Every structure is written in C-alpha cells, then in structure tokens.
Amino acid sequence: MDNKIFTLFMALGLLLLTSCEKDLPKYTPYEGYAYSELDVDGGNWIPVLEESGASIEVPVPDATDSETYLNELEELKQAMSDITSDQKRAITYWTNNPAVRWNEIALELIAKYNIIPGPNADASYTLPNPANPEGPPAFPFAHPPYACRALAYMSVAQFDGLISAWHHKYQYNRAAPYVLDGDIDYAYEENDIPSYPSDGAVIARASKNILTAMFPLEADYLQQMEDEHLESLLLSGGNVMSDITAGTTIGDAVAETALTRASNDGMKDAQTPKAVSDSIKQAAYDRFGWAWDNLEIPERPVGLTPLFSQVTMWSIDDVESVRPVPPPALDSQEFLDDVEVLKDYAQNMTDEKRRLANFWQDGLGTYTPPGHWNRIANEFIVQYRLNPLQTTRTLAYMNMAIMDSGISCWDAKYYYHYPRPIQMIDGFETIAGTPNFPSYTSGHSVFSAAASEVLAYIFPEEAEQMRAWAEEAAISRVYGGIHWSFDATVGTDQGREVAQYTLNRARADGADN
Known part of the structure; x- marks a missing residue:
C-alpha cells in the first residue's frame, strides 16, 4: 500500500443529509x-x-x-x-x-x-x-x-x-x-x-x-x-x-x-479458552433462556474476545454502570415485529440501502469502524486547521470514547448473548456475512455514536452532520441484515452515554478555559 496517500473531505463533501441520497465525499491531497x-x-x-x-x-x-x-x-x-x-x-x-x-x-x-x-x-x-x-x-x-x-x-x-x-x-x-x-x-x-x-x-x-x-x-x-x-x-x-x-x-x-x-489492562485475557466461552454462554442461557450460536462452517469454537468487557476503561470505573437494558424476549411482540422489519428490508432491498450497508461495512481487510471514524476526524482536523496539540487532543478523546464504548458494547454482547437475525429467521441471508460474536448491541452503532459525540464537541458547527452519520452507520447494519433494529437504536444511545464520561474529562482538562 502507498503510505503517501492521504485525503480529506472537501467542504462540498460535507453537506448535511437531506434525503435518502448521500453523495460520497470527495477527496483532495493533504498538505501543510x-x-x-x-x-x-x-x-x-x-x-x-x-x-x-x-x-x-x-x-x-x-x-x-x-x-x-x-x-x-x-x-x-x-x-x-x-x-x-x-x-x-x-x-x-x-x-x-x-x-x-x-x-x-x-x-x-x-x-x-x-x-x-x-x-x-x-x-x-x-x-x-x-x-x-x-x-x-x-x-x-x-x-x-x-x-x-x-x-x-x-x-x-x-x-x-x-x-x-x-x-x-x-x-x-x-x-x-x-x-x-x-x-x-x-x-x-x-x-x-x-x-x-x-x-x-x-x-x-x-x-x-x-x-x-x-x-x-x-x-x-x-x-x-x-x-x-x-x-x-x-x-x-x-x-x-x-x-x-x-x-x-x-x-x-x-x-x-x-x-x-x-x-496490565486485561487485553491479554480478552480472548478466552473454550471452557470460559462456554460458561459465559451457559450463564446467559440460564439467565434469559436464549444464547447466540456461531453458524460458521466449520464452527469457530470461541466468539471474538468474550472478555473484552473486562479491559480497563479510560473514563468509567464500572462497565456495568453503562450496561443497556435487556433486549426483547424472543416471544415478545417487539421481537416478532422486528423479524418482519428485517424480512421486509431483505425482500425490498433498494440500491440506496445496499449502498449504505456496503459503505459502512468496514469488515475484514479494512481499518474497521473505529478506523472509519479516525479517517473522518483527520479530514475535519485538516479542514479546521487544528494545530498538532489540538489534533492529538481530538484523536485522544475520540479514541478513548470509542474504546470505552467498545468495552461497554462487548459487555452487553456477552452478558445478554443475544442471537443474530440469521440464527432466528429461517432462510434469512445477510448482505455481508455475520460477525463472530453476539448481536446485542451493535458495535458499529456504539463506536459511531461515541465518536460522533466527541467530534460534535470539538467541531460544534458539524454536530448535526456527525450525529446524522452515526445514525446512518447504525441503520446500515439493519439494512445489511446483520443486526436487529433495537441493536442499532439502543447501541446508539449506549455510545452517546459512554461518550459523555470522556467529554466530562475533556471539559475539565483546561483547554476550554
């Protein structure tokens, strides 16, 4: 890959979302x-x-x-x-x-x-x-x-x-x-x-x-x-x-x-042995009567980083304090209604919904959803001509919020161990595969909401756009059939809540004085 290629959003590429159409951002080389x-x-x-x-x-x-x-x-x-x-x-x-x-x-x-x-x-x-x-x-x-x-x-x-x-x-x-x-x-x-x-x-x-x-x-x-x-x-x-x-x-x-x-932050223990993974799954089943199953062939014996939830957070002492409410029971009307929503999206997929699902996919071989938001941050840093100290402050707080939100999201994923749509809807197919971890809440939604809140604080003129992009990233996962609607909506609220802890630190660091 060419390490000398970097691009930034031009002002024309930063228009607010005004309809179901959204132009892809235009890029130009970044210089001093x-x-x-x-x-x-x-x-x-x-x-x-x-x-x-x-x-x-x-x-x-x-x-x-x-x-x-x-x-x-x-x-x-x-x-x-x-x-x-x-x-x-x-x-x-x-x-x-x-x-x-x-x-x-x-x-x-x-x-x-x-x-x-x-x-x-x-x-x-x-x-x-x-x-x-x-x-x-x-x-x-x-x-x-x-x-x-x-x-x-x-x-x-x-x-x-x-x-x-x-x-x-x-x-x-x-x-x-x-x-x-x-x-x-x-x-x-x-x-x-x-x-x-x-x-x-x-x-x-x-x-x-x-x-x-x-x-x-x-x-x-x-x-x-x-x-x-x-x-x-x-x-x-x-x-x-x-x-x-x-x-x-x-x-x-x-x-x-x-x-x-x-x-010493606990990351070395995040990927667990099978026995630990199985015990986490069984605990969820005993608690709620459901559990997520990995549908890969051959089945991967352990989900992705079940104990990422125990990694030390930057701005929150207790991950359980930001754990979201339980997802709908599998026999509830809310769940049954969402099954129909996902079936409708799958049967009536539009080019725009498919484009958004692909644009925000950030899957294997990409810089992942956290990387996507770093790319966005870099582009605004250049547009607003931040100095190096302001730049690192922006990236530090945004990435602290993203990591804390991810830890919180993984806590919810493995505490609730909620099945994905492909597991619960007969014959259901996704647009872009199915990740190797439980459904609730949506990582894309949590990462994006947390990042967007920090960027809205740093660039208040762009707050509406940042939050619109976060919501777009969240719903894209539902369009793709990878998540339930409530994975996305609750995940967005979760990311925004977690980000407030980071923003409390930022507002007290002396830079706003």
Missing part, C-alpha cells in the same frame, strides 16, 4: 497549512496518563547565541543545501501536523492485519500469539476491539507528549531556526511556536513505539518511517538536532507510560 491558533497555554492542560506537562524533564537548551547552537545552525544549513528530491517529497508528505500522518499509518496497519485466522486442515483454529508474532497465523488479528485499543494508546501518548512539549516550549521560548537565521527557508507555513522541544519528534517517537508494540512484525517499516519523519523535521528548517533529541526523549517517556498501562 497555517494553524488556526497556537494554544500558548497548552502546557498547562491536564494529560491523560502523565501527572502534568512538567513531569517529563528535558535538558535546558543551549542559548541561541552559544557556539553549540550556532554550530547546529550551520550543520542544518549544510544538510538543507544537499537535500535530495526524495527528501523533499518526504518533507511534503509529513507536513507540519504529522499526528495525522501517523494516524493514517496506524489505519493502514489495522487494515493489513484485519484478517481473520482461517481453520486448520483438521477444522481446528489456531489463534494469533504475541509470543510468536510470525505465526501462522500472524499476530495481531486487528479486529475492532484490537483496532480501537491500538488507536487509543497511540493517541493518548501523542496528546500527553505534546502537552509536555508545549510546557517546555513556552518555558524556554527558543525560536525556530528559520526565525533566527534569514538564510533558512521554512518548508511550511511560518508560526510563532517555539521549536524546543520538537513536537514533531514527540509524535514520531511515541507513535513508532506504540505501533511497534501493537504490530511487532512491522518494526522495520515503522523504524524507517520514524527515521524519515525525524530527518524531515530537520530538513524542513523547523528544528535543529537538539530540538529533535529533546522531542524523542519525551516521546520515549510517554510511550513507556502508555505501554505500561496497556500491559
């Missing part, structure tokens, strides 16, 4: 831009995991009139004088808001590894093993729970790192090389943000470290991307080497904090 604001007080914002912006120390920088710094300037100018065409292309690619680029790289890796392990010759299954990432099958299987967790940890590390960078930038106020030396041409739009430490270097190191832990087989590729990114920071005229070194120091520190949390 002038920031809408600088957030000079950003170093005082409250991080997610670090104690404060000052909790990570970097050396006091050399004065700009010192011999050491003047030598750095000369080395920079020499390097820029020998720049190659490939290096120029790299500078254009990385831009002055590289968190978007690293998010794009993460989405590409998710799509690459979103391949469900197939059965062995004897119809048994072997799960991906982080202790043997080469497999077979290769580790990881980047399904939606795995994807939202990887995006959350990377985004939180980026955000915490840039709060620290902003703290030191305005503590030391060392101007960028192109400001100090008129012979240096800056590759991007000029701004007054101090250069020490390099925020780009924070992003590069933190992102590389997190993604390497999440996608260990991509270590060489990620190192190559970090090397190219760090070199572009220098050759852009925006940083000298000591700026970059201080930035990587912060990046290492925030990544270590994030990965320490990840190692």
Whole structure:
C-alpha cells in the first residue's frame, strides 16, 4: 500500500443529509497549512496518563547565541543545501501536523492485519500469539476491539507528549531556526511556536513505539518511517538536532507510560479458552433462556474476545454502570415485529440501502469502524486547521470514547448473548456475512455514536452532520441484515452515554478555559 496517500473531505463533501441520497465525499491531497491558533497555554492542560506537562524533564537548551547552537545552525544549513528530491517529497508528505500522518499509518496497519485466522486442515483454529508474532497465523488479528485499543494508546501518548512539549516550549521560548537565521527557508507555513522541544519528534517517537508494540512484525517499516519523519523535521528548517533529541526523549517517556498501562489492562485475557466461552454462554442461557450460536462452517469454537468487557476503561470505573437494558424476549411482540422489519428490508432491498450497508461495512481487510471514524476526524482536523496539540487532543478523546464504548458494547454482547437475525429467521441471508460474536448491541452503532459525540464537541458547527452519520452507520447494519433494529437504536444511545464520561474529562482538562 502507498503510505503517501492521504485525503480529506472537501467542504462540498460535507453537506448535511437531506434525503435518502448521500453523495460520497470527495477527496483532495493533504498538505501543510497555517494553524488556526497556537494554544500558548497548552502546557498547562491536564494529560491523560502523565501527572502534568512538567513531569517529563528535558535538558535546558543551549542559548541561541552559544557556539553549540550556532554550530547546529550551520550543520542544518549544510544538510538543507544537499537535500535530495526524495527528501523533499518526504518533507511534503509529513507536513507540519504529522499526528495525522501517523494516524493514517496506524489505519493502514489495522487494515493489513484485519484478517481473520482461517481453520486448520483438521477444522481446528489456531489463534494469533504475541509470543510468536510470525505465526501462522500472524499476530495481531486487528479486529475492532484490537483496532480501537491500538488507536487509543497511540493517541493518548501523542496528546500527553505534546502537552509536555508545549510546557517546555513556552518555558524556554527558543525560536525556530528559520526565525533566527534569514538564510533558512521554512518548508511550511511560518508560526510563532517555539521549536524546543520538537513536537514533531514527540509524535514520531511515541507513535513508532506504540505501533511497534501493537504490530511487532512491522518494526522495520515503522523504524524507517520514524527515521524519515525525524530527518524531515530537520530538513524542513523547523528544528535543529537538539530540538529533535529533546522531542524523542519525551516521546520515549510517554510511550513507556502508555505501554505500561496497556500491559496490565486485561487485553491479554480478552480472548478466552473454550471452557470460559462456554460458561459465559451457559450463564446467559440460564439467565434469559436464549444464547447466540456461531453458524460458521466449520464452527469457530470461541466468539471474538468474550472478555473484552473486562479491559480497563479510560473514563468509567464500572462497565456495568453503562450496561443497556435487556433486549426483547424472543416471544415478545417487539421481537416478532422486528423479524418482519428485517424480512421486509431483505425482500425490498433498494440500491440506496445496499449502498449504505456496503459503505459502512468496514469488515475484514479494512481499518474497521473505529478506523472509519479516525479517517473522518483527520479530514475535519485538516479542514479546521487544528494545530498538532489540538489534533492529538481530538484523536485522544475520540479514541478513548470509542474504546470505552467498545468495552461497554462487548459487555452487553456477552452478558445478554443475544442471537443474530440469521440464527432466528429461517432462510434469512445477510448482505455481508455475520460477525463472530453476539448481536446485542451493535458495535458499529456504539463506536459511531461515541465518536460522533466527541467530534460534535470539538467541531460544534458539524454536530448535526456527525450525529446524522452515526445514525446512518447504525441503520446500515439493519439494512445489511446483520443486526436487529433495537441493536442499532439502543447501541446508539449506549455510545452517546459512554461518550459523555470522556467529554466530562475533556471539559475539565483546561483547554476550554
């Protein structure tokens, strides 16, 4: 895949939904831009995991009139004088808001590894093993729970790192090389943000470290991307080497904090042995008189991550506190009415409903529903010209909300263990397969509602559009025959409720003051 392709919604592609028709968004290449604001007080914002912006120390920088710094300037100018065409292309690619680029790289890796392990010759299954990432099958299987967790940890590390960078930038106020030396041409739009430490270097190191832990087989590729990114920071005229070194120091520190949390968050136990999976299913049957059955041939012995519900949440202490109401009993009129709704959709499928089901499918080989919303977020970040600190704040809170909503959704899925339509309606067929986990509530609906609420908070002018897209994503799963209507409607409410816990943190972090 081409890592140098990134696109954003043009304004014309962001029209409100006005009828059953919705034009596909139009894209254009993303390049650097002038920031809408600088957030000079950003170093005082409250991080997610670090104690404060000052909790990570970097050396006091050399004065700009010192011999050491003047030598750095000369080395920079020499390097820029020998720049190659490939290096120029790299500078254009990385831009002055590289968190978007690293998010794009993460989405590409998710799509690459979103391949469900197939059965062995004897119809048994072997799960991906982080202790043997080469497999077979290769580790990881980047399904939606795995994807939202990887995006959350990377985004939180980026955000915490840039709060620290902003703290030191305005503590030391060392101007960028192109400001100090008129012979240096800056590759991007000029701004007054101090250069020490390099925020780009924070992003590069933190992102590389997190993604390497999440996608260990991509270590060489990620190192190559970090090397190219760090070199572009220098050759852009925006940083000298000591700026970059201080930035990587912060990046290492925030990544270590994030990965320490990840190692103890319970994800390693989310995929259970068959005996545990069977006990969860039996408990649901004893409780409600129903249970979801996997209809694959050969049948996969365990559903997808039954204990994802026990992974540590970012903003909620008790997952049961946001568990939705029970789904309809299988002999209730509400359930029988929904059977007829799904039959009607299947028998009277329109091109528009099919298009929406396919557009929001985000199945195997894609960057999953959480990735879809990251793509949307990136496009609005560029449209509204957010600076790097604002960008990482947006992505951190959105991905925290998506992950928390996913944990809540999986709690409902395996607590209620509700059958899918294909299990309950004779001869029923879906448009795009059936996922390997229970029906209630809809993951697409929960992920989308949570993401849309955070984006509505960050981009209030787009709130109506964000919520309309979330509702469209939810109903698309019903059109596809994958979910019941109440999976989607209750899931949407669930995602919105969970997102409020994240937004309470966001409103208290100092950025809105």
